[in-house]
Amino acid sequence: MPRLSDRAYKILLDEAKRCAKKEGIGSDVQLKIVIKRLEKLRQQSGDYARKTELQQTVQDMFPEFDTQALHKAAQANRPPGLGWKVKWGLIGVVGAVGAIWVANLPYPPIRRPVSQVAPIVLLPSFFSMDQNYRGAIAKVEQADQLINQATSAADIELGTEKVTQAQNHLDALPVWFLGYEPKTYCTLFGCSWRFTVDEFATARKQVGRMEAKAFQEKNALTKRQEAETALSQAKQDYQAASTEEGKQTAIAQWQTAIDQFAQLPPQTFAGKSAQQKLPAYQRDFQKVAGVAANTQTTSTFVSAAKAYAMQAAELSQNPPHPASKWQEIILLWEEAIRQLRQVNPDNREGYVEAQQLIAQY
Structure with a gap:
């Protein structure tokens, strides 16, 4: 490698020409000597010339040679350092990565030619x-x-x-x-x-x-979750209902919730799991619905019996009455008792009330 780089040579030559121009007549010889020395350094091989050597080369001819120019020339004459190598290495790596990235873009016009020429890139x-x-x-x-x-x-x-x-x-x-x-x-x-x-x-x-x-x-x-929520709510409403109408409304909601379970697609996991629980849900519902129906029937019998008894009591007021009227009154009491005897013993509360009324009648 030459001892003087082209860049350093140019810096020194430009400064030498400036000094020669400044000194005027007679400086051409000095300039030629400096140029000859610089050319000799360019032709020599070996270690790069340092600042001291460069200074000795020019300052005996041009004592006012700019030290700043000497410094720049010495800097330019240094061999590339590690930082320079790393810099260009990184540039090369980034360039290669970019090229590979472009080659691997998911577009047939790019990938197909690459796959035929350099498949390793892919x-x-x-x-x-x-x-x-x-x-x-x-x-x-x-x-x-x-x-x-x-x-x-x-x-x-x-x-x-x-x-x-x-x-x-x-x-x-x-x-x-x-x-x-x-x-x-x-x-x-x-x-x-x-x-x-x-x-x-x-x-x-x-x-x-x-x-x-x-x-x-x-x-x-x-x-299924909606049906479970509706079923749970219907049970709570039934237990909280204080009137027969409220209980009937809750029972209707209960039945609707059970119907929702039955309508789930049987091939789904939700449908299969619902089918496993549905018999128990229906059994509970039938039990409650049966009790409610029995209670309603009992209430109907008791209400009818009371109506017959009320009519019999009204007819029996202000005696004496003819035998035919007493016969009519007896028939009304008997009908009231007949209504009460139809109350199912399973409805404990209603059955007790019916028996008490029978005893009175």
Whole structure:
């Protein structure tokens, strides 16, 4: 390498010319001597000339040679340092990364020519395809297990997440690239995406079906929750009702809630779990509804008996009465007693009241 770089030579030459011009007549000889010395340094090989040597080369001819110019020339004459190498190294790395990034853009006009000329540049794409294909297969299997064989609402929720992840993996696979098998990559790492476009479409359809299934399952779970809430509220309303009308309203709501359970799709997890609970719900409802119906019937019999008794009591006022009227009064009392005897003993409270009235009548 020359002992004087071109840049340092130019700095010193420009300053020497300035000094020669300033000194005027007779300075041309001095300038030629300086130029000859500088040329000699440029032709020599070895260590770079330092500031002291450069100063000795020019200052005997031009004592007023600018020290600042000497300093700049010495700086320019230094060999490239580590920082310079790192700088250009980083620039090179960034440039290479940028070129690889452009080559791996998901556009056929870019990837196809690169895959034919320099397929090794597409290694990031190959890695991505491999990972996305493996991820899609794994997520589809997990989603199928969680959704189609769910044992809880949490399985449905997790299965829905797996379906979304599988869809994302499939979206990341370039369809136009599926038939391409990079030999170098497949030799070194093995390829797992060797499937056709038709198989890819089948995978998408499977994911689509599971998305629909997950939506149906979540919708059924929501309806089951609504039915459970309505059933619980109806039970509370029935227990809190203080009138017969209030009880009948609660019973109607209870029946509606049970109907909602029966209407859940039987192929869903919510429907299957509801079918297991439905017999118990219906048994409880029938028991309550039976009691309510019995109570209502008892109330009807007692009310009718009281009406007959009231009429008999009114007719018996202000005696004496003819025998025919007494016969009519007797028939009314007997009808009142007959109504009371129809009260079912299962309704304990109503039965006791009926027996007390029979004793009075």
